[in-house]
Amino acid sequence: MQTEKPIRLSAHAAAQAATRGAPPEEVVDAVRGGDWTFGRCGRYECSRNLPGRGRWQGVTCALRRVQPSFTVQATHIVVVSVFVTHEPWR
Numbered sequence: 001m002q003t004e005k006p007i008r009l010s011a012h013a014a015a016q017a018a019t020r021g022a023p024p025e026e027v028v029d030a031v032r033g034g035d036w037t038f039g040r041c042g043r044y045e046c047s048r049n050l051p052g053r054g055r056w057q058g059v060t061c062a063l064r065r066v067q068p069s070f071t072v073q074a075t076h077i078v079v080v081s082v083f084v085t086h087e088p089w090r
Contacts (some may be wrong), residue, residue: 005072005073005075006075006076006077007027007028007031007032007070007076007078007079008076008077008078008079009024009028009035009079009082010079011080012081013027013068013080013081013082016033016081016082016083016084017018017084018084020082020084021064021086021088022064022084023080026048027066027068027079027082028069029048029066030046030047030048030067031046031068031079033048034046034048034068041043042071043069043070043071043080044069044070044071044072045067045069046068047065047066047067048065048067049063049064049065050062050063050065051064052086052087052089057086059086059088060089061086061087062087062089063086064084064085064086064087065084066082066083066084066085066087067082067083067084067085068082068083069082070082077089080087
């Protein structure tokens with residue numbers, strides 16, 4: 001992993017993260033601390049489980065899974081997409 005490189009969010013990824021309830025710091029944390037796997041279209045993917053932050057769309061959530069999809073460039077890492085899964089209390 002090349003986590004010492006600067007990490008940038010594309011405009012699309014930043015908008016997705018905001019809409020789906022993950023601040024940019026959590027996306028960067030997921031890339032730096034998650035296990036990287038190969039994804040589609042030559043990208044990498046990873047995920048990071050974080051505690052839920054109260055209610056999300058009317059449901060109290062116990063866990064959030066932040067899953068960025070990114071590319072590794074020569075000088076930096078570019079996050080191109082972000083998925084966030086909210087797991088409710090059971």
